[in-house]
Amino acid sequence: MTEAIKIINISKTYHQRKANDVVALGDIYLSIEEGSFFGLIGPNGAGKSTLIKLITGLSCQDRGTISINGFDTIKQYQIARQMVGVSLQEHSFDPYLTVEEELYLTGGYFGKNKAYLSMKIPEIIKLFVLEDKRKTATDKLSGGMKRRLAIAKALIHEPKILILDEPTAGLDVQLRHELWEILEKLNKQGTTILLTTHYLEEVEHLCDEVAIIDRGKIIHTAKNHKVDLQENSKLEKLFLELVKNDQSDTL
Ligand SMILES: Nc1ncnc2c1ncn2[C@@H]1O[C@H](COP(=O)(O)OP(=O)(O)OP(=O)(O)O)[C@@H](O)[C@H]1O
Numbered sequence: 001m002t003e004a005i006k007i008i009n010i011s012k013t014y015h016q017r018k019a020n021d022v023v024a025l026g027d028i029y030l031s032i033e034e035g036s037f038f039g040l041i042g043p044n045g046a047g048k049s050t051l052i053k054l055i056t057g058l059s060c061q062d063r064g065t066i067s068i069n070g071f072d073t074i075k076q077y078q079i080a081r082q083m084v085g086v087s088l089q090e091h092s093f094d095p096y097l098t099v100e101e102e103l104y105l106t107g108g109y110f111g112k113n114k115a116y117l118s119m120k121i122p123e124i125i126k127l128f129v130l131e132d133k134r135k136t137a138t139d140k141l142s143g144g145m146k147r148r149l150a151i152a153k154a155l156i157h158e159p160k161i162l163i164l165d166e167p168t169a170g171l172d173v174q175l176r177h178e179l180w181e182i183l184e185k186l187n188k189q190g191t192t193i194l195l196t197t198h199y200l201e202e203v204e205h206l207c208d209e210v211a212i213i214d215r216g217k218i219i220h221t222a223k224n225h226k227v228d229l230q231e232n233s234k235l236e237k238l239f240l241e242l243v244k245n246d247q248s249d250t251l
């Protein structure tokens with residue numbers, strides 16, 4: 001088994017000036033196999049986005065190590081970062097740039113040359129149905145369009161690993177299904193995908209492995225047998241039971 005993402009004994013506490021410290025993650029171990037489609041689910045505030053920020057080197061853990069295809073996210077940040085495309089829950093764009101310019105900027109950040117980008121950008125704009133908005137300033141996009149642009153940016157350098165924090169929040173039904181198709185295709189072509197979502201049917205439909213995180217701890221990991229959307233959600237039942245039991249420990 002080759003591990004695309006390996007997380008060993010990670011802890012992260014946020015220290016705040018005016019409020020109490022928040023232990024966002026404690027003693028996390030997680031292995032995500034190369035080529036897998038991995039779903040990370042958990043209630044609000046469970047630590048999902050924090051974990052994603054640590055994996056992508058946007059924040060630093062207090063303890064433990066994370067490696068991407070064997071490269072340490074802190075000591076070998078540049079190589080590790082190059083292998084990952086990420087769409088964060090709160091995306092930010094330069095409001096003075098158009099959709100197309102924003103994509104050029106991101107491509108440049110990953111060292112892609114103009115010839116590559118002038119081929120890749122129209123392709124990706126088409127894939128995410130943003131042709132009409134090519135010359136539109138990023139701050140003039142609707143919420144769903146911003147989400148699409150954020151995912152497009154994550155894919156611009158054709159990363160081996162794609163990490164998406166709530167990618168379908170705010171997407172209309174048709175686009176959600178189109179995005180699922182795009183992600184399934186990428187995964188079949190070999191891209192490892194880590195996804196967080198509050199839509200459990202999304203995980204049941206797409207993912208082959210799932211982890212449930214609650215209050216900074218992984219409380220369950222399992223293989224997921226992909227199901228049709230029509231079936232009743234077994235994962236939702238399991239999720240509600242596990243989270244309820246976990247929280248009743250201290251509440
Ligand atoms: N920059 C920060 N400073 C202080 N506390 C933070 C910061 N970012 C997150 N937290 C806290 O860390 C905990 C985990 O937050 P995180 O954003 O990782 O949760 P999440 O699982 O992504 O939740 P959601 O489903 O709402 O997106 C929460 O208690 C949150 O308030």
Ligand SMILES: [Mg+2]
Nearest residue numbers: 048049089165
């Ligand atoms: Mg989050």
